[in-house]
Amino acid sequence: MSPPSILIVGSGIAGTTLASFLLLAPISVSQKPHITILERASHPRAQGQNIDIRGAGVAIIRKLGLESVIKANTTGEExxxxxxxxxxxxxxxxxxxxxxxxxxxxxIEILRGTLAEICYRRCLTISHDVKAKGGAGVEFIFGDYLDSITQASPDRVEVHFGKRNETRSYDLVIGADGLQSSTRALVWGAEADRAAVRSxxxxxxxxxxxxxxxxxxxxxxxxxxxxxxxxxxxxxxxxxxxxxxxxxxxxxxxxxxxxxxxxxxxxxxxxxxxxxxxxxxxxxxxxxxxxxxxxxxxxxxxAQVKLDEWSKDRVVLLGDAAYCASPISGMGTTLAFTGAHNLAGSLAEHVLSRPEEKRDWETALSQHETLTRPAVEKAQTLPxxxxxxxxxxxxxxxxxxxxxxxxxxxxxxxxxxxxxxxxGPPANDVKVEAFEFEKVEEFPLS
Ligand SMILES: Cc1cc2nc3c(=O)[nH]c(=O)nc-3n(C[C@H](O)[C@H](O)[C@H](O)COP(=O)(O)OP(=O)(O)OC[C@H]3O[C@@H](n4cnc5c(N)ncnc54)[C@H](O)[C@@H]3O)c2cc1C
Incomplete structure (x- = not known):
């Protein structure tokens, strides 16, 4: 049985969190997915100012062993x-x-750049552990972008990397490339993309x-x-x-x-x-x-992003790319964490833990959406x-x-x-699903 291959576009908060949880799915190392993370910036993008982690977001960083390091790096705003x-x-x-x-x-108020770096480093350590046990872990590609995404067959997505001029195919492509997502534009089309972004x-x-x-x-x-x-x-x-x-x-x-x-x-x-x-x-x-x-x-x-469906065949959007609630909602990062947790949990349940012929991608993607939408709708309802x-x-x-x-x-x-x-932001009403993931050690404070 070959493990699924997954491409995550965007090494931001949602992208690296999703990869970490996918690798922590409670399955054998030979079942763990082969993950590629593609980031347009030429290096991990530790940029951005104050963001908040609230309610459900706090429960999720705890599962990744990140609570102490994040709390040690807050801005201390009174x-x-x-x-x-x-x-x-x-x-x-x-x-x-x-x-x-x-x-x-x-x-928890933290700089976005600091949080992005912590999430990236957490993902690297989890990936190293998986590689040490013989798994594929995560391959990071920086400084490139996709210029085409095609559903080549019902269960295969073909992508073309613009800079390295290389074509690859994956079982699943995830657009975690933020508010101005080009995955959304390429797959949903320019008109639907424009309509989705509500200024x-x-x-x-x-x-x-x-x-x-x-x-x-x-x-x-x-x-x-x-x-x-x-x-x-x-x-x-x-x-x-x-x-x-x-x-x-x-x-x-x-x-x-x-x-x-x-x-x-x-x-x-x-x-x-x-x-x-x-x-x-x-x-x-x-x-x-x-x-x-x-x-x-x-x-x-x-702006906010509103779409009727977050997935099309084997392409799914996550975080700001799918459902940006805007910085004034105070919920963007908490929603990125919640969505990544729900998507990883759903894929673990319906795809990763199953033999190839029983993998149910459709149920996994629709379950992620059903679980995440109520939180998004509350967060997008601004005063x-x-x-x-x-x-x-x-x-x-x-x-x-x-x-x-x-x-x-x-x-x-x-x-x-x-x-x-x-x-106030509705973070305490967001449900954290009881997905089981492997336990990880608390991330070191330095
Ligand atoms: C540089 C930066 C600074 C930010 N600063 C703030 C801030 O100060 N305050 C605030 O409230 N919010 C800020 N945000 C938004 C905030 O990070 C998100 O609202 C929230 O954390 C949800 O995260 P996300 O992972 O969905 O998206 P993001 O954090 O936006 O991450 C998306 C990632 O995808 C990458 N990417 C984009 N396009 C492509 C592409 N075509 N191919 C490959 N990779 C791509 C980006 O470089 C980024 O690393 C910032 C985002 C970025 C990218």
Whole structure:
């Protein structure tokens, strides 16, 4: 019996987590799948700023032996301070460190780059263990991409690697290549791909910069007129903070045009933010200066992905590629973990543990979807019908002033805490399925 061959496109959070769980399926080493992970970047991409792991996500990192190392690498954010243009505190929303109440700051806040690196290294150690016992483990291919994906026969997918000009075929291809997934575009088609990505008319720039005297363990959130804002947040390092600058804008086409160029358009992306923040007040001069210097600047439209089906024959999408809930949901990483766990568990149950003639790929893929969809639907239901973020942002100084006065009043009357309980991210409602995987040792702290 030959073990299945699986190609995972994207070595992000979802991709490496899926590979780790597939290799931890409770089966003999000769049954373990042959996994290839293809990453477009030329090296493991340890980039990106603050993200949260909540509820179900915490239970899943525990299964991978990652709880201690992740908790040792958090940013230590205490909560949110809304500030005005003179940096005066308007309102405060503290984190609930017990994780019982999901507020804007979760109990585990970590930099995306740090988490991606931990997940990659965990996957490597699990793969090494499997290889040491005679299994195939994971083959990583960096710096390449697919330019075609074809369902060559009912049970075989043929792919072509653009750079190395090589054709290979797999039993299953998984697109874990993020919000702008090219697996989705190649297999679902350009029109369906465009329809799947629902813009929230918001565009963000993420980067880090040296800490200054006004920075602390609290996230400072400054909302400016012209429907834009900035969050400056702790990074976990005393001498650096992270920045999320954003504009809510449905009319200036340049925001979506500069996104299409990806990293090739980085100068145009920075120039656009510099233009919009030139008159925003507060610490904008510092932010523009540091953004222009930043080497880790990352630009992204804020959007959700909605698809009726996450799989087509033997191609399945996972994480942001299938069901991005957007950074404002606070749930993207938790959903990436949950989906990877459900997909690996379903494949272990219906495919990996069975002899070749009894493998039931269709049931595995549909079970993964049935288990994961309820969590995705909750996470994608943003406050005020998705208009929540727009409701908080205004065009004129007067409207911003009225907004600041309202949140000051809400914070002083305790309404803020109530809002967190009512409208916080729904991570504690996400079910963690009872799939059995092999136990792994806790990942070392260094
Ligand atoms: C560089 C980067 C920075 C980010 N920064 C933030 C942030 O600061 N805040 C935030 O809230 N969210 C950020 N995100 C998104 C966040 O990581 C995801 O929302 C969440 O963790 C779900 O993870 P995912 O694995 O589904 O997707 P992602 O984490 O986006 O991972 C997708 C992976 O696929 C790779 N990839 C993309 N296209 C291809 C291709 N054609 N072929 C091969 N590989 C490909 C990417 O390089 C990446 O490694 C960032 C994502 C990336 C890639």
């Amino acid at each position: 909560g949110v301070h809304f500030v005005d243009d003179r940096n005066r505190l308007i309102a405060e929303g503290p984190a609930d460190k017990t994780g019982k109440v999901q507020t804007g700051t979760s109990d 929230l008319d918001m565009y963000g720039g993420f980067f880090s910069m040296p800490s200054g005297p006004t920075d602390s363990e609290w996230r400072r959130w400054f909302i400016a007129p012209g429907r834009k804002g900035v969050m400056v947040r702790p990074s976990g390092l005393k001498d650096r903070v992270t920045v999320f600058m954003y504009c809510i804008n449905a009319t200036d086409q340049r925001f979506s045009e500069v996104a299409e160029g990806g990293r090739k358009s980085i100068e145009a992306q920075k120039a656009l933010f510099a233009e919009y923040f030139a008159d925003a007040g507060w610490e904008s001069a510092r932010l523009i200066r540091e953004m222009n210097e930043a080497e880790d600047f990352y630009y992204s439209p804020v 005020f019908g998705g208009q929540g973020i727009k409701v908080l942002h205004f065009e004129t100084w007067w409207a911003v002033w009225i907004f600041r006065t309202s949140i000051w009043a809400m914070a002083n009357s305790g309404v803020f805490g109530l809002l967190s309980k009512w409208k």
